[in-house]
Amino acid sequence: MLGASQVVHVPGLYRYDVILLGCLALQAAMWWSRLETTDEVKVIAVFHLLGLAMELHKVRVGSWSYPEPAWSKVGGVPLYSGFMYASVASFMCQAWRRFDLRMVHWPSGWAAGTIGVGIYLNFFTNRWLPDVRWWLFAGMAVVFWRAHVEFTPNGPRRRMPVIAAFFLIAFFIWLAENIATFLDAWKYPHQHAGWAAVKLQKLTSWSLLVIVTMILVAGLKRVKAARADG
Numbered sequence: 001m002l003g004a005s006q007v008v009h010v011p012g013l014y015r016y017d018v019i020l021l022g023c024l025a026l027q028a029a030m031w032w033s034r035l036e037t038t039d040e041v042k043v044i045a046v047f048h049l050l051g052l053a054m055e056l057h058k059v060r061v062g063s064w065s066y067p068e069p070a071w072s073k074v075g076g077v078p079l080y081s082g083f084m085y086a087s088v089a090s091f092m093c094q095a096w097r098r099f100d101l102r103m104v105h106w107p108s109g110w111a112a113g114t115i116g117v118g119i120y121l122n123f124f125t126n127r128w129l130p131d132v133r134w135w136l137f138a139g140m141a142v143v144f145w146r147a148h149v150e151f152t153p154n155g156p157r158r159r160m161p162v163i164a165a166f167f168l169i170a171f172f173i174w175l176a177e178n179i180a181t182f183l184d185a186w187k188y189p190h191q192h193a194g195w196a197a198v199k200l201q202k203l204t205s206w207s208l209l210v211i212v213t214m215i216l217v218a219g220l221k222r223v224k225a226a227r228a229d230g
Contacts, residue, residue: 001026002183016070016078023083040093043220044086047213051085052077054123061127064188081186088173088209092217099151103218104159107143115140116215119208133204140166140211166214170206174198177206 001022005015013021027044030036036044055077059065065076072079095101106112119136126133140163147162177198181191190196 002180002185006183014070015068016066016080017072020070020072020078020080020083023080027083036090036093039224040090040097043093043217044089046216047089048082048086050120052079052082054085054120055081057124062189064186066186067192068184084180084185085209088169088213089217091169092213095151096217096221099153102150103162104148104150105146106162106218107147109219109222111143112215113219115143116212119212123205123208133208136208137204162214166210167203167207169210170203173206173210174200174203177202 001019005018005022008018009015010018027036027041031038031041056075059076066073066078066081070078115136118132118139122132122136144162144166148159149162149165150157150159152158181187181198182195188198190199
């Protein structure tokens, strides 16, 4: 949609508006076709709202910007941007179901939840309080040191350290971010004079976001499983 919206123009609508309508149509089609369940759509909606809240803050403080006009912009943020965060949650939900994910030695709810809340709050406070991301990474390493994820991609059952999964997913999101900024989804300050690769330091931010996503999805899956058993 990012690429197509650069060459396909809809009268009366700006590019960001067209992308939003495309995202809504795609989400509706995925739910209608049962590619995503109602519960998964609820999880995705939560991440859409969490992502929009973060976007409003980051755009306000100048971390990046959406320079094009749109009817669907609020506080300088086009509403389609929430779908970029929701897509990460969608990937997690799809992988959980299709690869039959199972967490082994997953930390307690309070330990994982504390790390998740701390990471999310740090995204908002690191402009006027010390950026504690490295302390959060250290805490994550301690809490998730023994955790593994078991999955079945195609054939035998496999397993991977959860920490490795965090960083591998973040790396591929960083690659996708380079493609997205090349297609003018948004712009970082160093990209306004012309496109340039997204800085590698963004890998740490994406890693933290992946950790929050997996903690929340895993928590919701455990709650659903407990209700089913009860």
